[in-house]
Amino acid sequence: MSRLIVDRARGIAMAAMLCLVALEAWGEEAPAQQRQCLDASSQPHGSYDLPRLLDMAQCLNPETREAWERTRQAELAVDLVRSSYAPQVSLEALGGFQRTPLPIPTTLLARGYFTADTREFIPSVGVKWLLFDFGRRAGLEATARANHAAAEVAYNGVQQRLVFSVTRAYYDYQSSRDQLRAADEAVTAAQTIQDATDAQRRHGRATVVAEAQAERQTALSRLNQVKANGAVRTAYAALIAAIGLSADTQLSIGGTQGQAMPSLPDEAVDHYVQKALAGRPDVRAAEARVKAAEGEVQSAHAAYRPVVSFSGRYYQNIGALSTDGSPYYSINKPGGAVFLNVELPLFDGGARSAQLSMAHSRVQAAQDQLDQVRDKVAQEVVKAYNDLRTSLEAYAEAQAFSHAARVAYEAALDAYQHGVGTYTDLANDEAVMAQSESALTSANADAQIAWMALALAAGDIRVTP
Incomplete structure (x- = not known):
């Protein structure tokens, strides 16, 4: 028995x-594609250019990892709804x-x-x-799939913003290094002027006041050099933080030698606005949220029908x-x-009616949010477009300013060394030359960042999967 x-x-x-x-x-379905990451923060080697830094940032930045997990959760939510179509044993x-x-x-x-x-x-x-169930699960599935689509494009948006953030930090760092080189040149120029003033003083063609002023200018140039060196360290820390590395990480950052300047936009601003409205991640995510709310309306309507x-x-x-x-x-x-x-529920005290009204309200709210996102996108594209044009024009003028300032300084130095120029003219030309070099490096970085900002605003930044 x-x-x-x-x-x-x-x-x-x-x-x-x-x-x-x-x-x-x-x-059963094929698992979601997993991003393969290499921990480059442990033993970094070699010189890191911008593409290599971007690859590292997409791998290590915690914001992108969080967005990836949210995408996986949204995908699993779709699987959860689909499981309701199967029998439960x-x-x-x-x-x-x-x-x-x-x-x-x-x-x-x-x-x-x-x-x-x-x-x-x-x-x-x-x-x-x-x-x-006459549409209840279908509405839930539509909502889950729309939320999944929103999570996917939101993940792409996080990656695009990360690319822009690292790119901006990279060019800020390059600009700070160029500013440091300009400060070094200013120190060299000030020391040259001081040496020339000392020589003029020995020959009786310069006063004690001019010699003291030359020493003061050299000291001021060295002070600016120290500040520029500190700005380089600050910009490097910001770049490391944008990538997602620890603050004590030491990387050799490559320069931008040979990199071409961006050109003026080929298309009118309307072209970039329409491109952004059609493909920017935040716009597509807002559209997906409207579809998700419409799925809730479908489920709320189905609550009035029988269940078999x-x-x-x-x-x-x-x-x-x-x-x-x-x-x-x-x-x-x-x-x-x-x-x-x-x-078949007959009376529920108004619960289904309230759920349906709430679902319709969420659809309207999602549509209003989509309208707000579209308006914001158009404004951002117009601003980025104008900023790029302005920065490129400023860079062209900064090049002319730098060239003229260097020629004027060299002429003033030669005249002063031959005793036919004044120290005041030479000091002024040296200060203007230093100012022009600083303006040129800033204009270069601003143009590169403005070009990337337009790409971000138009949703045209390409990220690796």
Whole structure:
């Protein structure tokens, strides 16, 4: 008897296991593509140019990793909704002892009751399957898929903003290094002027005041050099932080030698506005949120329709019964039940109406948010477009200013060394030359950043998967 009980229970368990394996195979999908990252922060080697820094940032930056996980969660939410279309299979077992007093006619038993002792062990396999819900799950799936699409484009947006952030930090760092080189040149020029003033003083063609002024200018140039060196360290720390590396990481950052300046935009500003409205991640995410809200409306409408479901159970009744201390009578027989359930809510106190109104309100709110995003995108594109034109024009003027200032300084230095120029003219020309070099380096960085800002505003930044 005990062996028969074990065999029947094992058979039921095996049937349930086969059902579960079949359902898992039915709903299985290829896993989401995982981004392969290399931890470049541990042992960095070589010189890092901008493309290599961008690859490292996309791998290590915590904001991109968080956005990637949110995308995976949205994808799993779609799988969760899809699982509701499959039958739900469960394996259960009920066992125990029960003593039950039961009434009986006194014509059969004088005391009017008898006591039944029952020992039961009932393993079973249950199936529940929602067959028709007239659009509830379809609405939920539409919402989940729209949220997944929004998460994907939001992830792309995070990557684009990261590319811009690292690029801006990179050019700020390059600008600070160029500013430091300009400060070094200013120190060299000031020292040259001081040496020339000392020579003029020895020949009686310069005053003590001019010599002191030359020493003051050299000291001021060295002070500016120290400040420029500090600005380089600050810009480097900002670049490392933008990448996502620890503050003590030491990298050799490559320069921008040979890099061409961006050109003026080929198209009118309307072209870039339309391009941004069609493809920018924040616009596409806002559009997906509208679709997600519309899916909620579909589910809310379906709540007014009936739900048809199927349920079934197959079990093995393994037990024994004893009445008033009699010997136990055993049973070991299979049983089962099949039901078709139809449910139609008639009155819920206004809950479904409130849910539907809330869903319509969310659609309107999502549409309003989309309109706001589109207006903001258009403004950002126009600003970035104008900033790029202005920065390129400023760079051209800064080149002319730098060239003229250097020619004027060299001429003033030559005249001063030959005793036909004044120290005041030479000092002024040296200060203007230093100013022009600083303006040129700043204009170069501003133009590169403005070009990338237009690409970001138009949604035209390409990121590696």
